[in-house]
Amino acid sequence: MRTAIGALHSLVSPCPFEAYGAAIVNHTASEAGELVCIGANAIIKEGNPTLHGEVAAINNCTAILRDPKGPYKLSAAEVTEAWKGLSLYTTAEACPMCSAAIRWSGFREYIYATSADTLLATGWDQLLPVSRELFARNKGFRSSTVLYGDVLRNETDPLLGWQFQPDAPCPTGCSRGGTGGHCLPDWAPRIQEVAPFG
C-alpha cells in the first residue's frame, strides 16, 4: 500500500488534488512481492476521464507486461492469464468503473485503503454501488478476486481529507496556498496577493 501512496509522490506530488494512486504487485514471485507497475489518477493531466488510478495502473502494467524489450515479454493471452496472479493496491475504494475493471481483469487480490464512506463524508462525489457491494452482488462471477479494505487508511485518509475541508491539515510536505486555498507542495510557488489599485 505504501507503494500505491508513493505512486502519488512519484507521478504527481505529495498532495495531488485527486490523491488516487495504485500499485500492482506479484505476490507469487516472492514473499515481499514483486512490483510490476504503478499508476495515479491522470484525468487532470491527460483529460481522459477513465484514467482513475486503478485503470491507469492496469494500462501501465499491460504495456510493461507486453513490452517486447521489457522483462516480461508476454503475449496478449499470457497477460490475460497473468492478472489472476497479481494483486492491485489502491489508496481509496474503487468506483464502479474501476471495480468492474478489477473484476473483469480477475486479480487475485484487490486491496484498498480509504473507504468510499469516508470519501463521501469528506465531500467527494461517489457513484454507487461501492466496490464492497459490487463484489458482494457478483459472488458467482467466474473470477474470484479477494477484497481487503481499510488497509493503512490512517495514512491515506489525510491525503483525501483536505480537498473539501478548509480546516483540515495538508498532507506532510504541503501547505495551503494554492487556488481556492488548496494544498500545494512546499516547493511549489504560492499565489501572490495582488494589492488593489489606488
Ligand SMILES: [Zn+2]
Ligand atoms: Zn475509479
